[in-house]
Amino acid sequence: MKANDNQTLHDDHEGVWTFHGGIKLPGHKDLSTQTAINKLPACEHYTVPLNQHIGADGEILVAEGERVLKGQMLAKPRGIISAAVHSPVSGTVETIAEHTFPHPSGLAGLSITIKNDYKDEWTEHEIIGDDFINRSSHDLRNVVRDAGIVGLGGATFPAAVKQTEVGIETLILNGVECEPYISCDDMLMREHATEIVKGAEIVAHIINAEKCIIAIEDNKPEAIASMSQAAAESKLDNLIVQSVPTIYPSGGERQLIKVITGKEVPVDGLPADIHVLCHNVATSYAIYKAIYKGEPLISRVVTLTGHGINSPQNIEAAIGAPVKTCVEYCGGYKDDASALIMGGPMMGLSLETDELPIIKATNCLLVTTSEDISLPTSTAHMPCIRCGKCVEVCPANLLPQQLYWYSASKDYDRAIEYNLFDCIECGCCSYVCPSQIPLVQYYRYAKSDIWEQERDRKKSDMARERHERRLERIEKQKREREEKLKKKREALAKNKGSRDKELDKKKELIAQALARVNEKKSTKHIKAQNVDNLTEEQQKQIAEVDKRRADMKKDKH
Amino acid sequence: MLFKKADAPYLSNNSNVQQLMLKVIYALIPGSIAMFWFFGWGVLFNLLIAISVCLASETMMLKFRRRPVQPALMDGSALVTACLLALALPPLAPWWLTTIASLFAIVVGKHLYGGLGFNPFNPAMVGYVVVLISFPREMTLWTPPMGVGDGWPGFMDTVTIVFSGVAPVGQTMDAITMATPIDTLKTQINLAYDTEYVRAHRVYGELFGPVSGVGWEWVNGLYLLGGIWLIKQGVIDKRIPLSFIIALILISNLFAVIDYSSYSSALFHTLSGGTMLAAFFIATDPVSASTTPKGRIIYGAGIACIAYIIRNWGGYPDGIAFAVLLMNMTVPLLDYYTQPRTYGKSERRS
Ligand code: SF4
Numbered sequence: 001m002k003a004n005d006n007q008t009l010h011d012d013h014e015g016v017w018t019f020h021g022g023i024k025l026p027g028h029k030d031l032s033t034q035t036a037i038n039k040l041p042a043c044e045h046y047t048v049p050l051n052q053h054i055g056a057d058g059e060i061l062v063a064e065g066e067r068v069l070k071g072q073m074l075a076k077p078r079g080i081i082s083a084a085v086h087s088p089v090s091g092t093v094e095t096i097a098e099h100t101f102p103h104p105s106g107l108a109g110l111s112i113t114i115k116n117d118y119k120d121e122w123t124e125h126e127i128i129g130d131d132f133i134n135r136s137s138h139d140l141r142n143v144v145r146d147a148g149i150v151g152l153g154g155a156t157f158p159a160a161v162k163q164t165e166v167g168i169e170t171l172i173l174n175g176v177e178c179e180p181y182i183s184c185d186d187m188l189m190r191e192h193a194t195e196i197v198k199g200a201e202i203v204a205h206i207i208n209a210e211k212c213i214i215a216i217e218d219n220k221p222e223a224i225a226s227m228s229q230a231a232a233e234s235k236l237d238n239l240i241v242q243s244v245p246t247i248y249p250s251g252g253e254r255q256l257i258k259v260i261t262g263k264e265v266p267v268d269g270l271p272a273d274i275h276v277l278c279h280n281v282a283t284s285y286a287i288y289k290a291i292y293k294g295e296p297l298i299s300r301v302v303t304l305t306g307h308g309i310n311s312p313q314n315i316e317a318a319i320g321a322p323v324k325t326c327v328e329y330c331g332g333y334k335d336d337a338s339a340l341i342m343g344g345p346m347m348g349l350s351l352e353t354d355e356l357p358i359i360k361a362t363n364c365l366l367v368t369t370s371e372d373i374s375l376p377t378s379t380a381h382m383p384c385i386r387c388g389k390c391v392e393v394c395p396a397n398l399l400p401q402q403l404y405w406y407s408a409s410k411d412y413d414r415a416i417e418y419n420l421f422d423c424i425e426c427g428c429c430s431y432v433c434p435s436q437i438p439l440v441q442y443y444r445y446a447k448s449d450i451w452e453q454e455r456d457r458k459k460s461d462m463a464r465e466r467h468e469r470r471l472e473r474i475e476k477q478k479r480e481r482e483e484k485l486k487k488k489r490e491a492l493a494k495n496k497g498s499r500d501k502e503l504d505k506k507k508e509l510i511a512q513a514l515a516r517v518n519e520k521k522s523t524k525h526i527k528a529q530n531v532d533n534l535t536e537e538q539q540k541q542i543a544e545v546d547k548r549r550a551d552m553k554k555d556k557h
Numbered sequence: 558m559l560f561k562k563a564d565a566p567y568l569s570n571n572s573n574v575q576q577l578m579l580k581v582i583y584a585l586i587p588g589s590i591a592m593f594w595f596f597g598w599g600v601l602f603n604l605l606i607a608i609s610v611c612l613a614s615e616t617m618m619l620k621f622r623r624r625p626v627q628p629a630l631m632d633g634s635a636l637v638t639a640c641l642l643a644l645a646l647p648p649l650a651p652w653w654l655t656t657i658a659s660l661f662a663i664v665v666g667k668h669l670y671g672g673l674g675f676n677p678f679n680p681a682m683v684g685y686v687v688v689l690i691s692f693p694r695e696m697t698l699w700t701p702p703m704g705v706g707d708g709w710p711g712f713m714d715t716v717t718i719v720f721s722g723v724a725p726v727g728q729t730m731d732a733i734t735m736a737t738p739i740d741t742l743k744t745q746i747n748l749a750y751d752t753e754y755v756r757a758h759r760v761y762g763e764l765f766g767p768v769s770g771v772g773w774e775w776v777n778g779l780y781l782l783g784g785i786w787l788i789k790q791g792v793i794d795k796r797i798p799l800s801f802i803i804a805l806i807l808i809s810n811l812f813a814v815i816d817y818s819s820y821s822s823a824l825f826h827t828l829s830g831g832t833m834l835a836a837f838f839i840a841t842d843p844v845s846a847s848t849t850p851k852g853r854i855i856y857g858a859g860i861a862c863i864a865y866i867i868r869n870w871g872g873y874p875d876g877i878a879f880a881v882l883l884m885n886m887t888v889p890l891l892d893y894y895t896q897p898r899t900y901g902k903s904e905r906r907s
């Protein structure tokens with residue numbers, strides 16, 4: 001391949017690699033690709049959950065009753081891995097309350113409900129446009145961060161965080177869209193190829209990538225054609241559109257990286273470890289909008305499809321718009337609609353109700369009938385016959401039957417040893433299992449059980465620590481108290497000592513006094529009375545007498 | 558609107574165990590028709606007896622273990638066990654021998670270990686080995702293949718032999734039965750004759766046919782075809798039969814090249830006796846075989862080597878059943894040490 005014709009389409013699969021396993025699935029894509037992307041009309045209310053991404057909830061910036069403008073930040077990212085959310089319309093903040101939103105846990109999350117005033121008034125926003133080339137990576141990353149952009153392929157990892165990785169050589173744009181039914185990326189690539197490529201240019205500038213590869217499954221010839229054209233017009237050298245074989249799950253980030261580079265992302269590592277950054281094409285489009293239009297992520301393309309909906313199509317819906325309204329816009333449910341799934345039929349999340357908002361992760365709403373899916377009629381399944389079909393298809397190259405065995409018997413240590421946590425929950429194993437074991441369910445259960453235990457362990461660790469700390473504190477207090485007491489006692493003792501000394505002194509003084517008294521007494525005893533005022537003569541006489549007396553005493557002895 | 562909650566994935570290729578088992582049965586049909594053609598009514602009786610006893614004991618055991626009977630019986634696994642066992646037993650085996658083998662296969666080989674999916678040993682081979690050890694004489698009751706000598710006995714004669722255990726009036730068991738080529742060759746070589754001599758022998762020579770024994774070429778050839786169909790259908794994995802056959806060819810060639818007079822050719826080994834039945838139908842029993850890709854290759858090759866050793870130097874006519882059971886025992890180890898390298902993991906140090 002010459003250096004300058006690398007902007008052409010590889011319509012064969014030359015130069016792509018394979019990953020282990022995978023399955024061929026019926027696509028059902030054309031169900032929803034018959035019409036152009038339509039814009040969902042404005043709705044009365046929008047419910048914007050704070051937690052639409054991987055990472056911490058944002059920090060709320062508005063209050064109930066406050067007027068907000070379109071594109072105004074409602075919550076700012078808190079911590080490193082977090083994302084902002086914005087108001088999709090101008091209006092008032094009606095409530096800030098718990099609201100159910102599409103989440104595997106089924107729990108409610110804090111959401112901001114905006115009542116639309118239909119004025120469509122934009123907040124102030126900066127348009128950078130082609131000038132991005134003169135901006136620093138840091139600045140641009142901040143724009144991406146403040147625009148609340150997350151991975152739109154479904155993983156919803158904050159995009160700006162990914163872009164902080166250094167040493168990236170290859171930027172891969174993921175336009176694979178391997179799950180059946182979903183066509184939002186396909187339609188976006190058909191209609192907004194230039195914008196997507198511009199987004200890629202921005203990201204390539206931010207991370208200083210050497211080359212950019214746009215990967216598209218070969219079942220989307222229209223998307224490949226329009227993207228190739230946009231790529232050819234791009235200023236970016238080393239921009240390639242690469243068609244990849246249609247095999248599920250080649251759109252999984254790790255699988256796609258293997259297909260494109262032939263290298264595997266280390267288990268405990270990140271794509272950056274092998275110098276790759278992967279963004280979804282829709283993410284790239286969102287980045288384009290943030291830089292060229294100054295628009296934060298307040299809408300996305302959603303595929304509404306399945307045999308249970310009247311007119312399947314792709315719509316551009318604002319984040320926070322009610323799912324119900326979207327379905328109504330697409331002609332409503334058919335009578336035999338049986339299930340509502342957010343995402344595709346392999347990894348999607350089944351929703352119990354349509355009273356939920358569209359969130360950043362909502363790439364597809366699949367309304368199924370018995371024609372689309374086969375929900376198990378009973379929970380009983382056959383035992384595993386160890387046929388190994390699951391082993392053949394597992395893209396992570398695991399031994400699903402062993403994982404099943406250990407997950408079902410709750411032998412979690414062994415399950416972890418058999419790399420349970422490397423399972424990407426793609427569902428290939430469940431798909432082929434002749435015993436129709438809901439394998440992925442077992443894995444999910446085991447994983448959450450292990451997390452639970454881990455949390456409990458951590459909690460009890462923490463509790464223990466707390467307890468230990470408490471004990472320590474008590475001990476310390478006790479020690480301190482004792483110390484104090486001791487000091488006090490010592491002080492007391494010292495006091496007492498000094499008192500004693502004083503006493504001693506007193507005693508001494510008393511003794512001295514007594515001694516003096518005694519001395520006095522004895523002298524008195526010797527001394528003649530009334531001798532004080534005597535003359536010298538008299539005293540001499542007395543002395544002589546005394547001497548004599550004393551001599552006499554001596555002689556007596 | 559409210560919907561039923563379910564868990565991903567919502568799709569399935571809708572394969573099921575029953576379907577797999579039925580396909581195994583279909584794939585057995587051409588080979589068993591050849592068996593019937595060359596070895597007579599006894600083959601049919603074996604099948605009938607084994608199937609009835611296996612299904613009956615399966616039902617009994619399920620009831621005994623308080624398991625739902627209907628789904629387990631319908632999965633077809635007991636049927637497959639019965640057919641494999643019946644096709645491995647000699648055609649003139651007395652009815653009680655087949656019955657005992659079937660009972661052991663289902664009751665001990667399968668249910669005492671916990672039923673389908675939990676049995677570490679191939680049930681059909683458990684049944685087979687039990688009667689092979691206990692009744693070695695009855696296990697040699699093969700008929701001469703169609704076209705050799707008088708061929709196989711008629712319907713009524715077979716009924717007499719199978720159900721009363723004695724030869725029909727005016728005949729002797731020895732005259733009616735005839736050892737298989739593998740057995741014959743081994744006996745004669747042990748008596749210090751060489752392969753050329755045996756093949757040219759006035760009495761047994763006829764038995765060997767052009768390649769590997771009259772009838773056996775057909776039987777094995779048709780099992781091979783059935784097996785290939787199973788691989789194409791995705792019912793069995795090609796690794797076990799391939800490694801089995803390749804290993805058998807390699808090892809038998811090696812010895813044949815060293816000493817042509819005492820060791821028969823690779824062609825003889827691969828197309829005689831139960832080789833193809835074992836390669837495609839018995840060794841591939843998923844429950845008792847290794848499940849890892851590498852493990853399966855070792856597993857298949859291991860069976861071939863052990864079977865070859867027993868065929869040539871062991872005390873039993875054919876060693877496949879022992880080989881399968883021996884390799885069954887190695888499966889937990891094989892599976893453990895041949896785990897595939899998980900995506901993104903550096904090569905496993907084991
Ligand atoms: S596909 Fe199902 S039955 Fe087969 S080995 Fe895997 S889990 Fe067991």
Ligand code: SF4
Pocket residue numbers: 393394395396397398399400403422423424425426427428429430439440
């Ligand atoms: S769900 Fe997990 S175990 Fe099953 S095929 Fe996918 S990665 Fe493998």
